[in-house]
Amino acid sequence: MSRKVSEKEYEKTLTFRLRQWLSGAKDPFLDTVEMKPQQQIRESEEVIREHELQHQRIVEHSYDVEHNAQVRLFRKFYKLFSVIFCLCLVFILLVGVSSLPQYGHEENPVNNEVSARYIERGLQETGAINIVTGMILDYRAFDTLGESHVLFLATCTVLILMRRDKKKYQETAEHNDRIYEPKNDVILQTTARVLVPFIELFGIYVILGGHLGPGGGFSGGAICGAGLILYLNAFGFAKTERFFTGKTYKCMCFGALACYSLAKTYSFYTGANHIESVIPLGTPGAILSSGLILILDICVGLVVSGTMYTFYVMFRKGGY
Amino acid sequence: MTHDFVQNFPLFCIILTLFSGPCCMILRGRWARYVNLGVISAVGVMSLFVLLDVCARGGSYVYMMGHFPAPWGNEIRVGPLEAFMALFFCIIMLLSMIGGAPQRLRKIEASKENLYYVMVNLLLSSLLALIYTNDLFTAYVFVEINTISACGMIMICQNGHTLEAATRYMIMSLLGSGLLLLGICFLYGLTGHLLMSNIKEAVAQLVAAGTYHAPLMVAVGLMCVGLAIKSALFPFHSWLPDAYGYSTVSSAAILSSLVSKGYIFLLIKIFYRVIGFDIICNSKIINIFFVFGIAGMMFGSISAARETNIRRMIAFSSVAQIGYIYMGFGLGTGMGVLASIYHILSHAATKSLLFVSAAGLSESSADSRELADLTGAGYRNASAGMAFTVGALSMVGFPLFSGFISKILFAQAAVNQSGKMLPTLIALALSTILNVIYFMRAVIVIYTPLRSIPAERREGYRRIRMSTYPQITVVFGCFVLLNLVLGLMSQPIVELCARGLGMFG
Amino acid sequence: MELFFDLLLVFLLVCTIAVSLSKNLLNSIIIYMSFSLVMSVIWILLESPDLAITEAAVGAGVTSILFIITLKKIHAILKNESDPDHEETKEEHHE
């Protein structure tokens, strides 16, 4: 059953007024509350200008740090507070340290069954001679997975901040840092020509030998990145861009991190569900041993070397 | 024992979000956006399954990360509270991302859009890892991921305000994470473990034996202060208003509702699972939290009342809400912590709603954020206006909405605590009054008819219909629904949280 | 050996104080480089060769390069104090 309502009647209903109020067409207080429409204020140009000047002066005055007593007081108070905070920190830390177990002793609480198992059975369980590598890439691999993503993330933030689009950066000379480069420095170029292959070789050696001795993906990657930076400095962007561009870095980073994540998913999944891992550990001491650790080291090395080089390029020039 | 397939989902969630980071980097902006939304929804669905599974089982379980059992390998621990938090964070993040999309697409350079999704994905992964992890050092690494990605989200629109805010944010966070790391090192030096449950056993032994009391307290203090600095507790909040006030909407919503909550959740874990809540309560640290929490409530509310920029006003209100949460810790009872957890939920649901609707309001008012320019904005953008009103009412603590329940829980927790009852109740009352003052002022302004301001100032004002951005209207609806659910059906949620908290120990 | 280790620790302490007091940015960065190098020697003495390699490659290598390139970007190497007028003329000169 519906009934027809005339427009006049409808306008009296609550629904209509609510809708009007919602759409802003009518003010519910109109006619009920006495309101005077505001007078339009007309100001002459001069007055406006004077106001602007005044505003300017107030801004200048309030941000005049040297002469603003309030700001100075606040700063002094802040400084005092911070200094007290730091002194308290030193005191608390020294008190804490003074009753810690003395360093260098075997019976300290740190040397418990956890480290004992790493040392005694690490070689059999991970296949890595370097116990530290075995620990960070197998026992506590979740940390390392996070850590390599920290690096990746830092690169992304640097890209956000420093990358310029091609059109823009050619506008000004300051942005194009090439002019600061030595154009044809014979000494630098000859030295680099001799040194860079050795640095790269050493970096690769450190990466590949991570499970056999000191080193690993991170340090080796940093060495490789440093070699690339030296090469860049000696020969300029034109040469390096032939083999290393932003696209190369993206693909490399994606490939390495994807490989890392996949490998770790496999080992986490099998570990948690108590499935035997099918990856052989190999004979300890051989270069192709210790299961996934070698692959992970290579992945980390790729990410790190690319990241270091990218940091440098972004800081220098803001684009590949 | 082998796991059911569902029990692998937490691992899949973490790995999927981590993996989607590099994925978004090689994709173009539009595809990265789809990947991002897909990943968040997938993680949300998986978390829902985990929650149902854990509730059906009625207990938490430990998931080994690798082939080695507890003290040697890494592990994650899944319980009802963790799964619920993961689900809730995913919902909030999804809604904030959809709700902020139009403004984000306008503000961010097209070539850098995919990098923004990298940040969001990794932020989600770090939140999930912080929720699930059972290892202090892993927590540290993911705290760093959280910090860096939050910084990236602040500065994605590069103007002076955001750059300065990002720098200040980084400095504060670095101070905090330095203290946190040092605290972890102290604790490691005393116990020789990094896994939370093992540390708790060792700490209990130390306390029983009465040895190493001073360094233990130093370690606890360092970790607590570090996390308090990171989550912008009152004297360390200087970066917050600019960071939330000038970054893009989705960033502001996610930062205010999720990032600092990740740290606070870690702090709760440290209380219950690393040190033991009794030891924390017996130390003086919670009193410090109590005092600074109340100071933060007062200061944040007063600053918000003095603020004329609507986004900064909401940001200052965040300072006050973080004060509430720390005050709940400061009460030193299980009830207090429960109230804080509920406040985390209600604040997350409300604050993101407020940020998204405030963006809608200023869009209809020539992109101005000054309260005076927002006159009548509630008529021009009806859905945003209503959403803002709901959010404001919830913040104030109006019955029906979530803020009411959390305030009641705080009051209940305070009543049981004789010494701290009076200051807590007074602070709650005062801060509620201040909340009313500034939120209701904003609501009145946006519903004042436009006629009262001169015509020449109305330039750029435009009407935004609900059909202009249908997805945002849906987002508002979801947010309001979430608020109503938290406000009307609080009992099962509180019980769930209490059960989960009970399993923490 | 103990004595050598102690000397290095004292050197580290001196470095940290010198960094905080030094007025010139380039100086403080160079001091920081030496800090990192000494740190890597300390890692060797603490029997952690992995850390030594990493610290030498990263702390003394890449981080310092980044610092110095930053100084170059902000034109703080060639002159003593940051002087805005001086800078602008320099930029114009290159343009």
Place this chain on the structure above:
Amino acid sequence: MSVGNLSANYQEAIAMIMFAIGFSNLLLQKNLIKKIIGFNIMDSSVYLFLALKGYIAGHHAAIVTDGVQSVDAYINPIPSGLVLTGIVVSVSVTALMLSLTIRLYSRYHTLDLDRITTEVKKGGF
């Protein structure tokens, strides 16, 4: 907490003092570059503290030599691993902070954070 015990632990005490100096640099220095150096020093000293925890006098680096796998032969490998992870984190953060510094400088031509704040408040964008 006696002074005697502190002097026995003087290596760790030095690490703590370095931490506090780095911390105050990060908090109090006006110059952004100095702040970043302070941060690096702070982190390095935490790593030093951590590595001192794992050191055992007379033991060797945790690399299996000649098939000896006894706890009496090697130092504790855990701190080394943690420090390795930590160093990566601090490098990433350093790069991020330095790029922020460059951006701020190119906008405001100063490295003093307080002055930058004043400029930001004064001029808007």
